[in-house]
Amino acid sequence: MKALITGVAGFIGYHLAQRLLVEGVEVYGIDNLNDYYQVTLKKDRLAQLQDKPGFTFQFLDLCDRQGITELFQSHRFEYVVNLAAQAGVRYSIENPHAYVDSNIVGFVNLLEACRHSSIQHLVYASSSSxxxxxxxxxxxxxxxxxxxxxxxxxSKKANELMAYTYSHLFHLPTTGLRFFTVYGPWGRPDMAYFKFTQAIEAGTPIDVYNFGDMKRDFTYIDDIIEGIVRLLPLAPQLEDVNSLEQSTPQAPYKLYNIGNNNPVALVRFIEVIEAELGKKAQKNFLPMQPGDVPITYADVDDLMRDVGFQPTTSIEEGVARFVQWYRSYYG
Structure with a gap:
């Protein structure tokens, strides 16, 4: 079995590659190693993978249409997991073109390549946003x-629409996964929990938006990976349009939430980080930022029904593991 993971040097891509390799899947990973956050962290993730049997890495950008076409002509993949994307809500307001290039142009390049190949299932990252x-x-x-x-x-909504179109027109089996605030070891430094840990350790203030009146469905990375791994072999069938209008044409297309189904107040999450670090945060309370939302909360009934799984890792357990990794990695 051979799987392609795009964005393999990213947070979720790295963890998924680790898991699939353990399960005996041959993993081919691509990444453009962009500098949205520190490239050294991405390279260090890759270093953890490159010595493992069954792993191959290629430096490749999804926007490289010819490169993506040649990749699929040279290799036969049973599964494709698209985790390559320009991430970040606030950054999208400042740099919109980066999102069109990576999340729209790059995704259609991948869809076209999958359409002309005999892949069994394309799984792609959407978002609770x-x-x-x-x-x-x-x-x-x-x-x-x-x-x-x-x-x-x-851009994530557009990905879902584009995937549906290809599922309908070409019977390409696609599954979109709406992730809810993923956190854990080897995480992204642009995420709030990472910034909070970094600032509290350094004794500098943290910015708490909406004056702390926010809730997030924090989902630990291992739970995200478990959901992906369970769904990967379950390619949708032609009649499998779910949770859409009855008049929607049939297509091998599915969407799922993967979230903890338990929103936690932001101030409570900060308290857990403080307890693990043994230090109190200096809080700088600020108004809501453009593009932000006051609460995220995942209904995971579909996930429970189809694969018998829902995330269960508590924030106390998840934050403890993250802080342990953070202190080990940064010394």
Missing amino acids: VYGVNPKIPFAVGDNVDHPISLYAA
């Missing part, structure tokens, strides 16, 4: 997601 300021909680995949409040969210 597609729900915007949805007043209905918990968020379910059947909820209206037509009002994204950041370009990042819009």
Whole structure:
């Protein structure tokens, strides 16, 4: 069995590659190693993978249409997991073109390559950000997601629409995964929990937006990976459009939330970090930032029904593991 992971040097891509290699899957990983956050962290993740049997890495950008085409002509992949994307809600407001290039152009290049290959299943990362300021909680995949409040969210919604189109037209089996605030060891330095840990350790203030009145469905990385691994062999069938209008044409297409199904107040999350570090945070309370939302909360009934799994790692356990890694990695 051979799987392609795009964005393999990223947070989720790295952990997924580790897991699939343990399970005997041959992993081919690509990444462009962009400098959105420190490249050394991405290279250090790669270093953990490159000595493992069954792993191959290629420096390649999804926007390189010819390179992606040649990759699929040279290799036969059973599974493709697209985790390459320009991430970050606030950054999308400052640098919109980066999101169009990576998340739109890059994704259509991948869809075209998959369409002309005999892959069994394309799984791709979406995001809880597609729900915007949805007043209905918990968020379910059947909820209206037509009002994204950041370009990042819009690009992820566009990915879902593009994938559906290819599933319908070409019977390409696709599954989109809406991730909810993923955290854990080897995480992204642009994420709030990482910045909080870094600042509290250094004794510098942390910025707490919406004056602390926020909740997030924090989801530990191992739970995210478990969900992906269980869904990977379950390629949707032609009649498998889920949670959409009955008039929607049939297509081998699915969407799932992967979240902890337990939103936690941001101030409580900070308290857990403080307890693990043994230090108190200096809090700088600020208004809500553009593109941000007050709460995320995942309905995971579909995930439970189809694969018998939902995330269960508590924030106390997850934060403890992250802090242990953080102190080990940064000394």
